[in-house]
Amino acid sequence: MKVSRRDLLVGGAGVTAGFLFTPVPWKLLGDVSIWTQNWPWIPQPAHGPVDTKQSACTLCAAGCGIRVRMAAGWPVGISGVKTNPMTKGTLCPLGFAAHQLNWHPQRLREVRHRGRTASWADAQTAFEKACTEGPVAIFDGRPGRAASSVLQAFAAKHNGSYRVVPSPETQALTPYADWSGVPVSALGYDLENARTIVSFGASLLDGWGTPGRFTHLWSEKAAGATDPQLRLLQIEPTLSRSAARAWRWIPIREGSEGALATGLARVLLEERLVATQSPMAPMTLEDAAAQTGLGTEAIRDLARTLVEQRPTLVIAADGNPAIAALNHLLGAVGSPGGIALKSKPNLSHVRPQPNIGPNRAVLLDSSVPWDFVPETTAEVFRFAAWDGGSSKADWLLPSPGFLEELTDVPTAPTSAVDTYAVSVNLIQQSEEVKNTAQFLAKIDSTLPDVEKLIHSRCEEIFGAKLGMVFAEQQTPVTKFESAQKLEEQLRQGAIWMGNPPKPGGFRCILQEWPARTAPSHTSDWAAAWLPPVLPPLAAKLYQESNLRDVPARREV
Amino acid sequence: MRRYLLVFGFGFALALIVGWVAFPRALYVSRQQPLDFYHKTHAEKSGLTQCDSCHVLGSDGTFSGIPRMEVCAGCHTDKLGTSQSEAVLVESYLKPARETPWLVYSRQPANVWFSHAIHTRRAGLACTDCHGNYGESDETRVYQQNRISSYSRDIWGHSISRLRRAPHDGMKMTDCESCHRRHKVEVGCLGCHQ
Numbered sequence: 001m002k003v004s005r006r007d008l009l010v011g012g013a014g015v016t017a018g019f020l021f022t023p024v025p026w027k028l029l030g031d032v033s034i035w036t037q038n039w040p041w042i043p044q045p046a047h048g049p050v051d052t053k054q055s056a057c058t059l060c061a062a063g064c065g066i067r068v069r070m071a072a073g074w075p076v077g078i079s080g081v082k083t084n085p086m087t088k089g090t091l092c093p094l095g096f097a098a099h100q101l102n103w104h105p106q107r108l109r110e111v112r113h114r115g116r117t118a119s120w121a122d123a124q125t126a127f128e129k130a131c132t133e134g135p136v137a138i139f140d141g142r143p144g145r146a147a148s149s150v151l152q153a154f155a156a157k158h159n160g161s162y163r164v165v166p167s168p169e170t171q172a173l174t175p176y177a178d179w180s181g182v183p184v185s186a187l188g189y190d191l192e193n194a195r196t197i198v199s200f201g202a203s204l205l206d207g208w209g210t211p212g213r214f215t216h217l218w219s220e221k222a223a224g225a226t227d228p229q230l231r232l233l234q235i236e237p238t239l240s241r242s243a244a245r246a247w248r249w250i251p252i253r254e255g256s257e258g259a260l261a262t263g264l265a266r267v268l269l270e271e272r273l274v275a276t277q278s279p280m281a282p283m284t285l286e287d288a289a290a291q292t293g294l295g296t297e298a299i300r301d302l303a304r305t306l307v308e309q310r311p312t313l314v315i316a317a318d319g320n321p322a323i324a325a326l327n328h329l330l331g332a333v334g335s336p337g338g339i340a341l342k343s344k345p346n347l348s349h350v351r352p353q354p355n356i357g358p359n360r361a362v363l364l365d366s367s368v369p370w371d372f373v374p375e376t377t378a379e380v381f382r383f384a385a386w387d388g389g390s391s392k393a394d395w396l397l398p399s400p401g402f403l404e405e406l407t408d409v410p411t412a413p414t415s416a417v418d419t420y421a422v423s424v425n426l427i428q429q430s431e432e433v434k435n436t437a438q439f440l441a442k443i444d445s446t447l448p449d450v451e452k453l454i455h456s457r458c459e460e461i462f463g464a465k466l467g468m469v470f471a472e473q474q475t476p477v478t479k480f481e482s483a484q485k486l487e488e489q490l491r492q493g494a495i496w497m498g499n500p501p502k503p504g505g506f507r508c509i510l511q512e513w514p515a516r517t518a519p520s521h522t523s524d525w526a527a528a529w530l531p532p533v534l535p536p537l538a539a540k541l542y543q544e545s546n547l548r549d550v551p552a553r554r555e556v
Numbered sequence: 557m558r559r560y561l562l563v564f565g566f567g568f569a570l571a572l573i574v575g576w577v578a579f580p581r582a583l584y585v586s587r588q589q590p591l592d593f594y595h596k597t598h599a600e601k602s603g604l605t606q607c608d609s610c611h612v613l614g615s616d617g618t619f620s621g622i623p624r625m626e627v628c629a630g631c632h633t634d635k636l637g638t639s640q641s642e643a644v645l646v647e648s649y650l651k652p653a654r655e656t657p658w659l660v661y662s663r664q665p666a667n668v669w670f671s672h673a674i675h676t677r678r679a680g681l682a683c684t685d686c687h688g689n690y691g692e693s694d695e696t697r698v699y700q701q702n703r704i705s706s707y708s709r710d711i712w713g714h715s716i717s718r719l720r721r722a723p724h725d726g727m728k729m730t731d732c733e734s735c736h737r738r739h740k741v742e743v744g745c746l747g748c749h750q
Contacts, residue, residue, distance in 0.1 A: 012567060014565060022574070
């Protein structure tokens with residue numbers, strides 16, 4: 001029998017139709033998709049014993065409690081710690097996936113000098129040379145850590161300057177520090193006792209402060225309620241995620257926050273809604289209305305709302321003194337539900353220097369946000385675990401990634417109570433990375449050691465006999481047999497919390513209503529920088545992925 | 557016309573035979589375990605009749621999986637018989653303190669998080685509900701590995717059509733979902749894919 005071309009085509013059609021009634025196409029589709037998940041260049045966790053460790057997140061200064069699931073010694077999952085008194089089991093989205101960041105394609109694993117591969121020895125030689133040729137400025141993004149003490153010590157010994165890059169939360173507390181003389185590191189927000197919170201653009205529900213702290217509070221006292229226990233008033237130009245969930249959103253013109261605060265102060269004083277003695281705000285209500293885009297009656301209504309359900313706490317997104325002065329007027333400074341003085345200002349506070357001056361070199365610790373761009377002609381040495389792109393640094397120095405280094409986690413910037421935690425290196429640090437303290441110790445072996453500093457801080461806490469240690473159970477510090485036992489607990493992921501703030505203790509003296517209605521900016525590039533409320537990598541990822549509105553994108 | 561119908565039917569039938577008979581055989585490659593292991597023998601001779609005698613579920617919820625070599629060493633410090641497997645166990649693994657590279661029938665992808673503690677302690681499922689009654693097996697099953705995905709055939713299930721299967725046959729996501737639906741337990745994506 002002769003097989004024609006048409007026979008072949010018809011037979012082929014039969015085969016094709018027949019295959020559709022077999023598992024072949026469907027099973028192959030599924031298997032191929034699984035095969036693509038297992039390509040050799042995709043990192044896979046090793047098979048091995050599964051273990052759970054507890055630690056503190058180091059992505060930002062909040063230091064949320066994390067429970068890390070380890071497989072064969074590698075972190076494979078992160079969740080919150082319910083026993084953590086600050087975060088109560090809540091984490092930000094980035095924290096949940098932080099263990100993946102070590103595998104990020106932009107992870108830095110080699111020293112780079114102006115875009116070319118270099119060695120640690122080259123970097124060390126260049127920095128040593130710079131130290132001998134002129135002053136060096138060392139920048140720290142998270143002051144108060146043991147590593148910060150190493151940076152400070154190096155700067156002091158080598159005729160350099162130690163500078164802190166303040167977080168926006170810290171900047172917002174600066175006016176109170178200026179008016180009271182209390183260091184900003186000793187101040188915090190008593191959110192838990194406030195009944196009305198007025199946010200002037202602070203992203204309270206979107207990464208502000210310790211992310212879990214306010215989110216948890218809001219879900220307990222405000223979420224879904226028409227007359228909530230905790231009223232959140234969000235004042236900002238755009239309908240941000242915080243504004244969308246707020247009890248009331250008050251849209252105003254970009255940059256008119258200070259004018260609104262001044263207008264509100266005028267109403268509070270004119271209508272005698274507050275008992276506090278304060279100088280009269282210089283701006284008229286009509287001027288404030290014209291600047292903000294709100295009507296005068298709307299400002300009057302808002303002022304009355306501020307005193308309806310007290311204590312009322314005002315939170316600014318930056319160091320705008322006019323907004324901070326509202327808290328003084330509302331009697332929220334040093335009182336429950338207001339600006340709190342922590343039990344013991346135990347951490348060293350370094351006030352920003354007014355001018356940075358000429359430097360031979362600038363060294364940026366890995367805690368400095370990536371978008372803090374040094375506008376200087378000095379040679380820049382930047383430590384970072386990830387390359388955020390478009391770096392102006394002369395030297396990019398790979399630092400340990402997430403959970404790859406031993407560090408301590410001092411009190412978060414917004415906390416009303418002192419805390420202390422230790423984050424141990426759950427992953428072995430590879431030889432190709434070094435943190436700033438290790439780098440400086442190679443140059444000057446007399447510098448203090450981070451491990452010893454952590455030990456001495458644990459001894460300080462043990463010696464003070466104050467506060468509690470929160471692990472599975474809560475243990476007062478007085479119950480610990482030794483500082484070593486306390487340190488062991490902290491290294492296993494417990495957190496020490498000092499005594500809650502007592503009312504009073506400090507007060508602000510306001511001679512005149514702040515003339516400025518915007519944060520001060522100096523000609524110093526370092527002081528003029530506006531920080532994002534995000535860890536370095538997240539700042540870049542969030543802004544580029546349009547997950548967060550940055551000031552430049554805001555429109556009325 | 558009749559001729560074309562016959563040719564079409566021939567092609568159709570050929571595809572059915574290839575798809576249902578030849579394809580499953582070609583898709584999986586058979587691999588032998590490094591040792592013969594008999595659950596039944598262990599149950600009878602050592603009295604280890606409960607699964608968790610060896611597959612230990614810790615008080616903190618951690619699951620040991622296949623016992624490590626130190627558990628085997630508890631009894632097999634010396635050869636307990638004359639079989640080839642016994643000799644291999646002692647000489648190749650116990651004495652050099654090497655873990656046996658077992659081929660795990662129920663190995664899931666790395667992006668799957670599964671807690672034995674939640675399923676057995678909270679939901680009250682028996683081991684056999686998912687793994688079948690292998691505790692009484694007196695043979696070492698051949699490990700059939702998918703040539704493309706590299707996972708065990710136990711994940712898809714032994715029936716290529718996934719129809720008329722035993723309840724424990726198959727450990728695909730759809731199997732988890734249908735069981736959760738049956739028991740009205742909602743876990744969401746992050747419940748299993750953390």
